[in-house]
Amino acid sequence: MPFISQLIGRVVVDSEGKTLGHLDEVLAILKPEFPHPQLISLSVINKSKKKVYPFSEVTVLFASEISLAHPQNLLRTHVIGENEIKLIDDVLDKQIIDTNGIRVVRVNDLEITKVNGHFYVSNVDIGSSGILRRVGMTRLADWINKVFSRNASKNKISWDFVELLVHDQFMRLKVPGEKIRDLHPADLAELLSDMNHKESRKLLDSMDIEHLADALEEVEPEFQATLVQEMSDERVADVLEEMSPDEAADLLAELPAERSEDLLELMEDEEANDVRMLLSYPEDTAGGIMTTDFAFIRPGLTAAKAIEAIRSQEPDAESIFYIYVTDEQAHLLGVFSLSDLVLAKPGTLVSSFMHQKVVSADVLTKQETLAQLIAKYNLLTIPIVDHENRLVGMVTADDALDKIIPTAWKKKLPRFYYYNRA
Missing domain, CATH: 3.10.580.10 (CBS-domain)
Incomplete structure (x- = not known):
């Protein structure tokens, strides 16, 4: 199967064989009717100038040159849409969430397949073969996949189980996190512990208050404090109100006293009073771990x-x-x-x-x-x-x-x- 790495830097020519430049980016879009991203356009760079052409202009993709359907002056251009994903800049070499294996993995390559005349991303390659293709060792990568075919299949993740962490300039998820919201809080907590600081921050920013509170309750208070360190006080206070009082008290106990008091002031009086009471008991006693939420x-x-x-x-x-x-x-x-x-x-x-x-x-x-x-x-x-x-x-x-x-x-x-x- 062809991979996106085989397109990077490839020469792009028009129907007359005139060189237009080198492929710089491939853009894709997610459509509700199909779970895999459809390749929608490609960006071509020539002496620092870029032009974007729709995939409808592509006649030959996986060859020594990428051929387009018309002479340069007749080629249609494409305006990049807000929801299009930059597969090279925003997906390759980035961390993604495998919602099937419940893990954070690095994208080494993207497998492309053609269905009914359209190209789609079928699988994510997280194995060493993806890295080898990136450095031009395609034959070695293919040999490894053939000899170790069982392991090769384990190094591919169907896009059905992928959750992107692609953000726009305002640091909000472009791709809806439905798969993330369906995960058990314990699985979310495990994902957060596997992520680096930047990616965990992105995931936290994308979650609603209820799911964020559930996930935080599944990690140790020390890690909770690290995760909320850069959140606004207003958002943290909302999260604390959703958490059980004992969990909220444990988190506040790990924060600096001044910020802890500021957060209590922002909370609703009833929830804040419950937490204050719990904080008044020694940590190693029943009062230090009890919850006031009972029937x-x-x-x-x-x-x-x-x-x-x-x-x-x-x-x-x-x-x-x-x-x-x-x-x-x-x-x-x-x-x-x-x-x-x-x-x-x-x-x-x-x-x-x-x-x-x-x-x-x-x-x-x-x-x-x-x-x-x-x-x-x-x-x-x-x-x-x-x-x-x-x-x-x-x-x-x-x-x-x-x-x-x-x-x-x-x-x-x-x-x-x-x-x-x-």
């Missing part, structure tokens, strides 16, 4: 009303394994599971099916002790209370373990909650 119910509600109340609170998915029962002063009275609620008859009072013996922990309980309690009683979450037994937060099992097990082990453990892509 709670009064004992006098029926099962049907309890469901409505939980729905109105809109708690995170990870916080509704257990629903805690409190009085008007927030004293912890009991607990029931989601399955208890679903199986209860609609008119049954919560007080009749809740469990009154609740395993809880004080806000100043050490994290190691907290993890032991969770393991001993096989809990997914544990309620955190103050010295008057008032419910002030909740810690999930994965957050408790996250603080006491080695980082290498964490990656092998499943998360206790699901990710909803809807």
Whole structure:
């Protein structure tokens, strides 16, 4: 198959064989009806002067010379559109995201195919053969691909699984990031860790607040602080509001005190107050890792009303394994599971099916002790209370373990909650 590297610097002639210059750029456009970029025009340079011709003028492409269909004075020129991609300047040698293999890779070459009279980019070559073609060793590259055909296929990525990081002068993505938005936050976090600073910044700038918050929650606070270092305070504050309070507190703890306070001032009062409270507790205690986002119910509600109340609170998915029962002063009275609620008859009072013996922990309980309690009683979450037994937060099992097990082990453990892509 032909590759874009074989066109770079190639002589371009008109229909009379007159040299017009050398190929300087190939431009392509993405169309909704076809997932691969169509080659739309080529740029020809001659003594620092450039002219762009549409691909409809091309009669011979992959030969010793690129031939165009008409004499020079009759050739149509092309005005480069806003959505056209410069395959040589903006794609070759750049990092892209392989959304199938969930990795950041470098583009060494682009494979071209012809379909119904049009040329398209079919695959991205990320292997050594692409580099060899670029330095004129095409035969060696072809030999390597033939001998190591199994590995050669692994070094090609179909454009279907490519997400570009091409930006305009205002640093916004030109190519919609639909494939990126479909990735799990943990996969996004892994991509960010694989990128250099410039490319991670581009990806972060292209993400909406909700997806950005989800991705940041999957990386260590130190890395979070690095990623938000150059973001505007307004954008970071919006992200912090979307993050769970405990994750937001961890991030703020890694930032300089002055900026941390500025960000808290920009946040909505309710979210900021929750985070301030968490920051007031020592890092190695339950209060330092708890979240204030949990579901709670009064004992006098029926099962049907309890469901409505939980729905109105809109708690995170990870916080509704257990629903805690409190009085008007927030004293912890009991607990029931989601399955208890679903199986209860609609008119049954919560007080009749809740469990009154609740395993809880004080806000100043050490994290190691907290993890032991969770393991001993096989809990997914544990309620955190103050010295008057008032419910002030909740810690999930994965957050408790996250603080006491080695980082290498964490990656092998499943998360206790699901990710909803809807």
